Amino acid sequence: MLTDSELAVVREVLIRGPIPRRDLAARVGLSSPSLTRLVTPFLASGLLVETSEPDSGAVGRPTRPLTVRSDWGRFAGVKITGDRLHCVVTDGRAVPLVTADEALISHGPEQVADQLAAFLRRITGEIDALGVSVGGVVADGLVVDGVFLGWRDVDFGALMAARLGIPVVTENDVVALAEMQRWFGAGLSTSGFALITIGVGVGYGLVVDGRVVSSREAGAGLAAHVRLLENGPECELGHRGCADSLLTSRSIEGRYSALTTRSWTADEVLEAAARGDEAARQVTGESALALGRFIALAANLSLQSTVVLAGDGIGLWALEGDRMQEAASADRGPGADAIHIEVDTSGFAAWARGAAVVAIQHTLRCGQGMTGVV
Numbered sequence: 001m002l003t004d005s006e007l008a009v010v011r012e013v014l015i016r017g018p019i020p021r022r023d024l025a026a027r028v029g030l031s032s033p034s035l036t037r038l039v040t041p042f043l044a045s046g047l048l049v050e051t052s053e054p055d056s057g058a059v060g061r062p063t064r065p066l067t068v069r070s071d072w073g074r075f076a077g078v079k080i081t082g083d084r085l086h087c088v089v090t091d092g093r094a095v096p097l098v099t100a101d102e103a104l105i106s107h108g109p110e111q112v113a114d115q116l117a118a119f120l121r122r123i124t125g126e127i128d129a130l131g132v133s134v135g136g137v138v139a140d141g142l143v144v145d146g147v148f149l150g151w152r153d154v155d156f157g158a159l160m161a162a163r164l165g166i167p168v169v170t171e172n173d174v175v176a177l178a179e180m181q182r183w184f185g186a187g188l189s190t191s192g193f194a195l196i197t198i199g200v201g202v203g204y205g206l207v208v209d210g211r212v213v214s215s216r217e218a219g220a221g222l223a224a225h226v227r228l229l230e231n232g233p234e235c236e237l238g239h240r241g242c243a244d245s246l247l248t249s250r251s252i253e254g255r256y257s258a259l260t261t262r263s264w265t266a267d268e269v270l271e272a273a274a275r276g277d278e279a280a281r282q283v284t285g286e287s288a289l290a291l292g293r294f295i296a297l298a299a300n301l302s303l304q305s306t307v308v309l310a311g312d313g314i315g316l317w318a319l320e321g322d323r324m325q326e327a328a329s330a331d332r333g334p335g336a337d338a339i340h341i342e343v344d345t346s347g348f349a350a351w352a353r354g355a356a357v358v359a360i361q362h363t364l365r366c367g368q369g370m371t372g373v374v
C-alpha cells in the first residue's frame with residue numbers, strides 16, 4: 001500500500017503528466033525537498049520517469065517534468081447492458097488500445113461470467129485488473145439491483161475474479177463514467193461538474209470538490225424521471241414530460257414512428273432530422289428543449305457550472321446543440337456564470353473506458369505494481 005502522499009503524487013503524475021515538479025508540489029501540497037524525497041524511490045523503481053525536455057522557466061538547477069512509465073499497466077473495462085458486452089483494453093491512462101463487443105447470450109450471472117471470461121481471453125492478452133460497470137444500484141462492488149439484467153445481490157466481481165485470477169471491480173455505470181471524466185476528462189480543468197448521459201436510458205452523475213457522489217441513490221436512475229416539459233409524452237411510470245419520456249432512444253423512436261407510418265431506430269430519426277425532415281425535426285427539437293432544461297436544472301441545483309454530456313444517444317448534440325444551449329441559458333438566472341457544456345461524443349466506448357478507470361483507480365489504491373517495478 002502507498003501512503004496518502006505517495007498515492008497523491010503518483011495519481012497526479014498519471015493523470016496530468018508530464019508535469020513539472022513545481023506544479024506537482026503545488027498540487028499535492030508538498031515542499032520541493034519533501035517531493036524530491038518522495039519521488040526518488042519511484043524514479044529508482046522505474047514507475048516514474050523524467051521526460052527529456054527540461055522544465056521551462058524553472059529557476060536554479062534544471063529539472064525535468066515527471067511522467068509515469070509509458071508501458072505501466074494494462075486494464076480492461078466492460079460495460080454490460082441488457083443485450084451486449086462492450087469491452088475496452090486500455091493503458092494506465094485509460095487510452096483505448098482495443099475495443100470489442102458481442103451479444104450477450106444469457107442474463108444468468110454465472111453464464112455472463114463464463115461468456116465474459118472467454119471473451120476477454122480472446123481479445124485482451126494479459127491484464128492487471130478488470131473493471132465492470134452495469135446500470136442499477138451497486139454498493140461496495142455488489143450488484144444490489146441490476147435493472148437491465150434482472151440481477152439482485154450479485155457479487156459479479158467475485159465470479160469474474162475466480163475465473164480470471166486478477167482483481168475485479170464492479171461499479172454503477174454512471175459512477176464509473178463520472179470517475180473517467182474526473183480523472184481523464186472534464187475533471188482535469190474543474191473540480192466539479194454534473195454529468196448527463198442519454199441513450200437507452202437517462203443517467204445523471206455528480207462530481208463535487210474532486211469527488212464523485214456515489215451514494216446508493218446514484219444508481220437508482222432517479223434523474224430519469226425529473227419532469228422537463230409540461231405537455232410531453234408519458235413514460236412507463238405515467239409521468240408526463242419526464243426526462244425518460246423525451247430523451248431515451250426509445251422515446252425518439254416512438255414519437256417519430258407515431259408521426260409516420262412505420263417504425264424507425266433513433267439513429268434513423270437523427271439522420272432524417274439532419275436531412276431536414278420536418279417531423280423528425282419536431283421530435284429532435286422537443287428532445288433538445290428538454291435536454292437544455294435538464295442541463296440548466298442540473299447546473300442550478302448542483303451549484304456546478306460545468307455539465308458533461310455523454311452516452312450512446314449524444315448524436316443529438318451535433319444536430320441540436322444550439323437549441324439545447326439556448327434552452328439551458330433561458331433557465332439560468334441573471335448573474336450566474338454561463339454553463340460550460342462539454343460533450344463526450346465517444347458513445348459506448350466512453351462507458352467501457354469508465355469501467356477501465358475504476359480498475360486503474362483500484363490498482364493504484366492497492367499499490368499493486370507501484371514499487372519495485374523496474
Ligand SMILES: [Zn+2]
Nearest residue numbers: 225235239242
Ligand atoms: Zn418518468
